[in-house]
Each structure stands twice: as structure tokens, then as C-alpha cells.
Amino acid sequence: MPELPEVEVVRRGLERWIVGRTTAEVAVLHPRAVRRHVAGAADFAARLSGRRVLDARRRGKYLWLPLGDGPSGPASDDGDWALLAHLGMSGQLLVQPADAPDEKHLRVRVGFQDELHTELRFVDQRTFGGLSLHPLTEDGVPDAVAHIARDPLDPEFDEEGFHRALRARRTTVKRALLDQSLISGVGNIYADEALWRTGLHYDRPTAALTRPRVSELLAHVRAVMGEALAVGGTSFDSLYVNVNGESGYFDRSLDAYGREDEPCRRCGTPIRRRPWMNRSSYYCPRCQRPPRVRRPLAAG
Numbered sequence: 001m002p003e004l005p006e007v008e009v010v011r012r013g014l015e016r017w018i019v020g021r022t023t024a025e026v027a028v029l030h031p032r033a034v035r036r037h038v039a040g041a042a043d044f045a046a047r048l049s050g051r052r053v054l055d056a057r058r059r060g061k062y063l064w065l066p067l068g069d070g071p072s073g074p075a076s077d078d079g080d081w082a083l084l085a086h087l088g089m090s091g092q093l094l095v096q097p098a099d100a101p102d103e104k105h106l107r108v109r110v111g112f113q114d115e116l117h118t119e120l121r122f123v124d125q126r127t128f129g130g131l132s133l134h135p136l137t138e139d140g141v142p143d144a145v146a147h148i149a150r151d152p153l154d155p156e157f158d159e160e161g162f163h164r165a166l167r168a169r170r171t172t173v174k175r176a177l178l179d180q181s182l183i184s185g186v187g188n189i190y191a192d193e194a195l196w197r198t199g200l201h202y203d204r205p206t207a208a209l210t211r212p213r214v215s216e217l218l219a220h221v222r223a224v225m226g227e228a229l230a231v232g233g234t235s236f237d238s239l240y241v242n243v244n245g246e247s248g249y250f251d252r253s254l255d256a257y258g259r260e261d262e263p264c265r266r267c268g269t270p271i272r273r274r275p276w277m278n279r280s281s282y283y284c285p286r287c288q289r290p291p292r293v294r295r296p297l298a299a300g
């Protein structure tokens, strides 16, 4: 499953290869890929064609391309719209030469009105992801994304507000990191890595976290993501804009995630894995002490 750094790599690729171009013919090859576009596949294709791509934006794992009017005039009379992409488990956005053979799981093809001879392709084996068109809110965010909090790489992320929310909630630190209404884009892997670096157990109650501790945690979240971005970011220079969640980063430099029974790189204690909300949490039992369980006082 692609995480935020991989999605950011795709965004950069779209910025480089798609922004500024005007769409031509749009073909929906599998209706499931546009199921979030409630008006249907034909409406999707008609609305998207002949539009100028103004920008490539991202919040958390959502990507969108704000659309302007094409040379033939306004494509809609009801404000600004954007093409929203969610990659789901296996979605890919590819910029391919127009004469390249179709991918086996090609779902949507977007051509362009220029001489670059490349097209944008949405390929998705499992079709959990998809494309849809949405009006933009006043903040310039598609309405479907408006409830998602800013992500930690966003310069406008409100660290003070995040800390206040943590103090006010009866939740635990990893649950909070994965809560898209508090902070977006932090997946299971990055959460485990940042918690290991911070020396925090995933089940720590957030109400007890001090402001410096929260700052430290956020700094580690950003560092882990930044390192992944640096690795993934080396490939976006090519024409092939790709994301499949299998970043080389994951093989090389993970400290906690996926390392059950391997020695902690800080203290040598074997890393443990625990079932956690239908997933797993990996942690070092020595560097990341579990919270003490408060026992009810024995009666009389």
C-alpha cells in the first residue's frame, strides 16, 4: 500500500509531466475505477476532457489536479473542480508514451491536446483506488478531502493544535498517529518507525505526552518520511511515474517494522510484534516501555 512519501513522489512526477497540459479524449475502461464519481463514467469522461491541468496537489495520501477551462471555454459553470486520485492498495498513475501497449490492469486513459505524445494512465490491479471529479472548497481542497487533516510534511501543519488535540483525547499514541482527522498520511509502517526512534510504546496514552515529546515524535515522523522521499525521489526524473508501495526504502532502512525477533539496532533486544487493530505493531520492549496497567484498587 503506498504511503505518503510514495504519493508525494507521484505528485512531483505529475507536476513535472502533466501540469500545464490540456486534456483530450478520456476513456474509462473499467467503471469501478470511477465509482466515486457519482454521476457516472460518461459524465466523468465528458467533464474531464478539454480541461487545463493547473497544478498537482496532495494532502495525506490524496492527490488532486485542479482543473481550469480549456481552449474551448469553460467546462463547467459551477466553480472550480479537480481530478482526485486515490491509489488505494495497488493504484498507479503512469505517464506513458501514447503508443505504449496497454497495461493489463489499465482502468482509465487520459490523452492530451499537444505534441508530447504521452498520456496519463490509471492502472489498478485490485481497484480499491480510483479517480473522481469534485468541486473545490474555499481552501482549494476537493470536498471529499476536506475532512482530512493536514499532513506532517505540510508547512501549515498546526503542531500546537495537534498537541492540544492529543491532550484532550482519551486515546493512545499510535491510534492518534493513524487518525486522519488529527494528522494525515501516517501509515502503519511510518508510525512504528517514528515511535521506535522516539522511544515511545504504541499504547502510551496521549493525554500524558508533553509538548517537547510531541515535537520530538513529529520530527521523527518527518525524518522517516523525508528519508523515504529521498530514496523514492530519485526515480521521478524518468518519464515513468510510478507508485506501487514497494519502495526500496522498506527493504533497507527499517528499524522496527517487519523486524520481529531481530535485534534492536539501539540496544540489541529482540524486536517484538503484537497484533494491533487488525494489523501489527513492532516495537523494542526495552527502548519502548509499555505503559503500566493501572489496576483497580481491591475493595475493602
Ligand SMILES: [Zn+2]
Residues within 6 Å of the ligand: 264, 265, 266, 267, 268, 269, 284, 285, 286, 287, 288
Ligand atoms: Zn531497543
